[in-house]
Structures are given as structure tokens and as C-alpha cells.
Amino acid sequence: MTATIVSRDPAKNTVNLDNKEVPGEMEAMKMDYELRGAKVSSLPPDGTPVVVTVHDANGSYYITDVKTKK
Numbered sequence: 001m002t003a004t005i006v007s008r009d010p011a012k013n014t015v016n017l018d019n020k021e022v023p024g025e026m027e028a029m030k031m032d033y034e035l036r037g038a039k040v041s042s043l044p045p046d047g048t049p050v051v052v053t054v055h056d057a058n059g060s061y062y063i064t065d066v067k068t069k070k
Contacts, residue, residue: 001054002069004047006030008040015040015063017052026054034062044068 003019014032021028033054035043044050049069055062 001026002049002051004049005043005045007046008043010039010041013040015043015066017050017063022054031061035064035066036062037064038066 001019001022003017006016006018008015009032013035015035016030016032018030019026019028033052036055043066051067051069052063053065055064
């Protein structure tokens with residue numbers, strides 16, 4: 001999914017993303033996601049466009065593999 005980092009909460013290891021629409025899956029929206037496999041402090045600065053992998057664990061979404069969008 002493509003998105004822009006809006007903000008982050010290091011205490012909860014969550015990141016707020018402004019994501020683009022994923023046709024047939026998810027509307028464009030701002031949402032907090034738990035980050036797994038990394039710390040939010042290691043992510044690029046707020047305002048950076050990124051590509052992430054979204055996982056659905058029974059309706060609870062989390063992300064992995066955050067990469068700067070080229």
C-alpha cells in the first residue's frame with residue numbers, strides 16, 4: 001500500500017498513515033497501524049511517502065516492510 005507518514009507514537013510503536021485507496025480492499029483514509037519487525041523511531045521523517053505491507057489479523061491491521069517510495 002502507498003501512504004504518507006503523518007505521525008508516530010513510539011510508546012505504542014504505532015504510526016499514523018494517510019493511505020491511498022487500495023481498490024477493492026480499502027478506501028483512502030488516515031489510520032493508526034501497529035508496526036511489527038521495526039521501531040517507529042527508525043522510520044523516515046513524518047511527511048515521507050512510503051510503501052508498506054499491510055496485514056489483516058481478523059480485522060486488526062498492522063504493517064511491516066516500510067520503504068521510502070521512489
